[in-house]
Amino acid sequence: MDRPTVHDLARHARVSLATVDRVLNGRPGVREQTISRVQKAIDELGYSRDANAATLARKKPHRFVFLLPRSNNQFLATLMEAIHETASTNAALRANIEVVQAPMRTPEDASHAIRSLDSEALDGLAIMAPETPSIRDAVLNLQARGVQVVPIISDLPNAGCDHFVGINNVAAGRTAALLLGGFSNVSDGAIAVIGGQAMERSFVDRRLGFDAVMRERFAHLEVLPTIEGFDDAGRVEELVIKLLSQRPDLAGIYLASSGTSGLTSALRNVGNANLRVIAHDMTRASRDGLVDGLLDAVIVQDVGHIARSAIRVLRALKDGLPISASQERIRIEIFTRENLPDP
Amino acid sequence: MDRPTVHDLARHARVSLATVDRVLNGRPGVREQTISRVQKAIDELGYSRDANAATLARKKPHRFVFLLPRSNNQFLATLMEAIHETASTNAALRANIEVVQAPMRTPEDASHAIRSLDSEALDGLAIMAPETPSIRDAVLNLQARGVQVVPIISDLPNAGCDHFVGINNVAAGRTAALLLGGFSNVSDGAIAVIGGQAMERSFVDRRLGFDAVMRERFAHLEVLPTIEGFDDAGRVEELVIKLLSQRPDLAGIYLASSGTSGLTSALRNVGNANLRVIAHDMTRASRDGLVDGLLDAVIVQDVGHIARSAIRVLRALKDGLPISASQERIRIEIFTRENLPDP
DNA sequence: CCATATTTGATTGACGTACCTCAAAACATT
DNA sequence: AATGTTTTGAGGTACGTCAATCAAATATGG
Numbered sequence: 001m002d003r004p005t006v007h008d009l010a011r012h013a014r015v016s017l018a019t020v021d022r023v024l025n026g027r028p029g030v031r032e033q034t035i036s037r038v039q040k041a042i043d044e045l046g047y048s049r050d051a052n053a054a055t056l057a058r059k060k061p062h063r064f065v066f067l068l069p070r071s072n073n074q075f076l077a078t079l080m081e082a083i084h085e086t087a088s089t090n091a092a093l094r095a096n097i098e099v100v101q102a103p104m105r106t107p108e109d110a111s112h113a114i115r116s117l118d119s120e121a122l123d124g125l126a127i128m129a130p131e132t133p134s135i136r137d138a139v140l141n142l143q144a145r146g147v148q149v150v151p152i153i154s155d156l157p158n159a160g161c162d163h164f165v166g167i168n169n170v171a172a173g174r175t176a177a178l179l180l181g182g183f184s185n186v187s188d189g190a191i192a193v194i195g196g197q198a199m200e201r202s203f204v205d206r207r208l209g210f211d212a213v214m215r216e217r218f219a220h221l222e223v224l225p226t227i228e229g230f231d232d233a234g235r236v237e238e239l240v241i242k243l244l245s246q247r248p249d250l251a252g253i254y255l256a257s258s259g260t261s262g263l264t265s266a267l268r269n270v271g272n273a274n275l276r277v278i279a280h281d282m283t284r285a286s287r288d289g290l291v292d293g294l295l296d297a298v299i300v301q302d303v304g305h306i307a308r309s310a311i312r313v314l315r316a317l318k319d320g321l322p323i324s325a326s327q328e329r330i331r332i333e334i335f336t337r338e339n340l341p342d343p
Numbered sequence: 344m345d346r347p348t349v350h351d352l353a354r355h356a357r358v359s360l361a362t363v364d365r366v367l368n369g370r371p372g373v374r375e376q377t378i379s380r381v382q383k384a385i386d387e388l389g390y391s392r393d394a395n396a397a398t399l400a401r402k403k404p405h406r407f408v409f410l411l412p413r414s415n416n417q418f419l420a421t422l423m424e425a426i427h428e429t430a431s432t433n434a435a436l437r438a439n440i441e442v443v444q445a446p447m448r449t450p451e452d453a454s455h456a457i458r459s460l461d462s463e464a465l466d467g468l469a470i471m472a473p474e475t476p477s478i479r480d481a482v483l484n485l486q487a488r489g490v491q492v493v494p495i496i497s498d499l500p501n502a503g504c505d506h507f508v509g510i511n512n513v514a515a516g517r518t519a520a521l522l523l524g525g526f527s528n529v530s531d532g533a534i535a536v537i538g539g540q541a542m543e544r545s546f547v548d549r550r551l552g553f554d555a556v557m558r559e560r561f562a563h564l565e566v567l568p569t570i571e572g573f574d575d576a577g578r579v580e581e582l583v584i585k586l587l588s589q590r591p592d593l594a595g596i597y598l599a600s601s602g603t604s605g606l607t608s609a610l611r612n613v614g615n616a617n618l619r620v621i622a623h624d625m626t627r628a629s630r631d632g633l634v635d636g637l638l639d640a641v642i643v644q645d646v647g648h649i650a651r652s653a654i655r656v657l658r659a660l661k662d663g664l665p666i667s668a669s670q671e672r673i674r675i676e677i678f679t680r681e682n683l684p685d686p
Numbered sequence: 687c688c689a690t691a692t693t694t695g696a697t698t699g700a701c702g703t704a705c706c707t708c709a710a711a712a713c714a715t716t
Numbered sequence: 717a718a719t720g721t722t723t724t725g726a727g728g729t730a731c732g733t734c735a736a737t738c739a740a741a742t743a744t745g746g
Binding site: 174209 | 346393394395396398399428432434511514515517518520521526552559560645648651665667669670674675676677681682684
């Protein structure tokens with residue numbers, strides 16, 4: 001009833017331990033025919049590598065890089081903090097974890113950042129980036145050289161990645177619409193949606209889900225075209241101030257990107273009590289916004305979970321370990337003034 | 344810069360490897376003075392046991408038991424399924440995981456169930472039980488014999504347990520109130536709260552949070568005294584039918600326990616469109632209830648996360664490993680018809 | 687058929703901890 | 717001082733994998 005080991009594999013496939021090792025670790029010098037014989041033994045015995053022994057025996061630690069946009073918004077700061085905390089508390093994983101920030105305002109920036117990573121010394125990349133052809137190609141290129149890639153926060157659907165580490169952003173958008181529409185008590189009015197960049201998949205998905213529910217359930221509210229805030233608090237603040245002066249019928253704002261501090265600071269000055277406001281991510285600004293009644297709800301993705309999950313997934317992909325879908329599902333939390341936990 | 348090993352400890356504390364081992368694993372035959380010398384070395388070097396090597400080297404697997412109420416409600420079924428799935432996908436943990444169900448309608452039942460566990464062969468217990476003196480004593484007794492105990496789902500605050508694996512039930516109650524009150528659009532009316540057993544801590548906490556927010560924010564709604572449903576669908580159904588006939592002014596129902604299928608089945612027959620209804624936990628009944636518009640929102644705790652977390656915590660307590668608070672925090676999810684994921 | 691390349695086998699030593707045995711040393715008791 | 721008891725040391729094996737070496741077997745091309 002014990003789990004099979006490499007020895008069992010070798011015996012069952014009638015090859016030596018060395019050959020099993022070559023197959024398992026993708027080392028060269030094994031005939032196709034032999035590989036499939038070992039593969040067959042793996043399937044028949046239901047072998048899966050003992051992660052404990054593997055980690056223990058591995059000489060070189062894995063090198064994983066988190067590539068994030070260079071931007072000084074508060075959400076990125078909390079994300080980076082979570083990554084560093086995970087890295088330090090999980091020293092037993094034998095993984096070197098680095099955070100690299102690169103400008104991503106243009107697709108060329110981002111793909112250049114990817115290409116300038118030393119792919120030789122790299123085992124895995126967790127990347128948060130907009131979805132553009134040049135980025136997709138850079139990612140595919142990296143994968144071709146044996147580097148595992150997972151998109152985090154914002155998906156890259158056509159970049160050949162098996163897993164995405166982040167929330168279901170369509171569901172997040174739907175939730176935002178539900179809260180905005182449900183809490184609103186006006187008979188008509190306009191709803192503004194502020195995103196980061198148009199190419200950001202996370203925003204596209206959120207908008208998609210948001211619009212669907214607004215259409216289905218809250219057709220009396222008019223959803224305005226997207227405004228791009230570029231995840232920048234200053235720009236968001238300007239946009240919101242302008243919006244409030246131009247649209248006296250504004251009934252709600254959905255900030256589907258970063259820059260919450262700009263939103264709350266605008267609301268503090270020119271907001272009104274009938275405005276329903278939903279934002280994303282738990283930061284200082286969003287917490288204060290909830291407490292002060294400027295925001296009605298904040299939709300939160302746990303950055304610690306995202307950091308841990310990304311590392312687990314990269315490691316599993318690299319080592320050929322199974323991935324537990326249910327464990328890696330990132331949940332959406334909804335915080336309001338009423339259920340805000342202590343900081 | 345490498346992590347210190349037991350060898351480093353031995354050298355630094357000027358004792359032998361065997362002594363370090365005795366101290367680390369709590370084996371007898373070491374003077375107090377020596378123990379503290381080793382302890383000092385542990386602190387100074389910042390030693391923490393390599394979990395991979397420890398699991399690998401351990402001969403006997405740990406034996407962990409989940410003790411749950413014997414009741415055939417749907418939530419318990421999903422919880423048990425999650426436990427078994429975790430057990431089978433984490434064979435590498437070298438832990439034997441058992442589920443024991445025992446009647447818990449009276450405190451004596453439950454404490455008897457605890458006492459009848461073979462504490463010799465037991466390393467850890469994850470227990471879901473009401474909070475009564477006899478249960479508390481039985482738990483304390485078990486701990487005195489070296490068995491680690493974590494309450495799951497429902498806390499046991501005075502049973503000497505370091506960790507609770509479950510959601511913040513006060514916050515859950517607050518959230519329920521927010522959703523009930525926020526979605527409701529009546530100017531007055533009554534709100535019914537249905538719990539399981541009065542002694543269940545999870546229910547007490549939910550009620551606490553629920554009442555607080557209703558008082559603070561929705562004082563125009565009258566919250567009725569608790570009704571005990573004993574987590575039984577049949578009983579809940581009867582209660583709800585009676586309630587709806589007796590209180591025509593009923594504006595909302597908060598089902599803070601199991602038995603959701605009884606609730607939805609009652610609503611299907613005698614419900615009305617102006618009723619706002621909140622329930623807990625994702626089961627077949629609650630999913631169908633959302634889809635059919637009988638329930639407005641369901642507050643969900645991820646049973647898979649609870650099962651995994653309980654095992655991780657028990658293992659960490661038993662092996663003296665650190666526990667990552669942020670990883671073990673169980674999140675609350677809110678599902679509505681609008682953001683319901685595929686099954 | 688040979689020479690050469692490719693593929694496979696046999697073996698070994700880490701990795702860090704658990705767990706065991708046996709003997710030596712320190713301590714306590716009379 | 718002699719005895720027994722408690723505490724400590726020394727050393728080894730095992731866990732399952734990685735990683736490396738060197739030799740042996742097999743395949744390939746001319």
